[in-house]
Amino acid sequence: MFFSIQELEVRKIPFNESFEPGKVDFSGSGLRQTSALTSSGIARLLEDTGGEVRVTGSLRVEVEADCDRCLAVARFLVEQDFDLFYSPAPEVDADEIEIHDSETEMSFYQGEGFDLAEVMRDQILLALPMQRICREDCRGICPLCGANRNETACRCEVKTADDRWGALKGFHASREAKGS
Ligand SMILES: [Zn+2]
Ligand SMILES: [Zn+2]
Structure with a gap:
């Protein structure tokens, strides 16, 4: 019209x-x-x-x-x-x-x-929203193996330079060192 x-x-x-x-x-x-x-x-x-x-x-x-x-x-x-x-x-x-x-x-x-x-x-x-996502908690595609993480829980470990990640690793290491 x-x-x-x-x-x-x-x-x-x-x-x-x-x-x-x-x-x-x-x-x-x-x-x-x-x-x-x-x-x-x-x-x-x-x-x-x-x-x-x-x-x-x-x-x-x-x-x-x-x-x-x-x-x-x-x-x-x-x-x-x-x-x-x-x-x-x-x-x-x-x-x-x-x-x-x-x-x-x-x-x-x-x-x-x-x-x-x-x-x-x-x-x-x-x-429409700026981000067009299939659902609020869509986990996206694994950047390493390409799996759709909504469907498959792949075991890829994403290495980032994020400090929080490093801190978490350190935490695990110290727990192991104590032999818990
Ligand atoms: Zn999605
Ligand atoms: Zn993966």
Whole structure:
């Protein structure tokens, strides 16, 4: 669905759209859409702003990515309310752009308007955690043998320059020396 400024000048545009996997372009993001993306809300042109559009609504979608630690599948359910502001792309230097209230998120559009699918893509990417992991306590891949440590308890000893590790070794050594 395309939000045309020309159309927004005469009416608010409500939307209630469902995007099957593949309809929203997630290329380059490492994400795979695994359910229909549903979205509903309304877009309206704000008066006396020179073309500012406010888009409010909610979305729901399931996506998956490769876990950052172990490369297994990491699944995410994104359920998100949004309240977004879109301005015409300024032709002035970037540092002359007026910074709006920090609680509002301002984006820009070029030309005649913008597409709902692009709005959805941006919102989903923003909603995901910085670290995409399959579970909170994912133990990752052993750097020595390559085993997935969630599945296999390998016996590799990771040697690090960490002082705490050295202290622990010293502790064991002294216990043994006492013959306990
Ligand atoms: Zn993982
Ligand atoms: Zn290992």
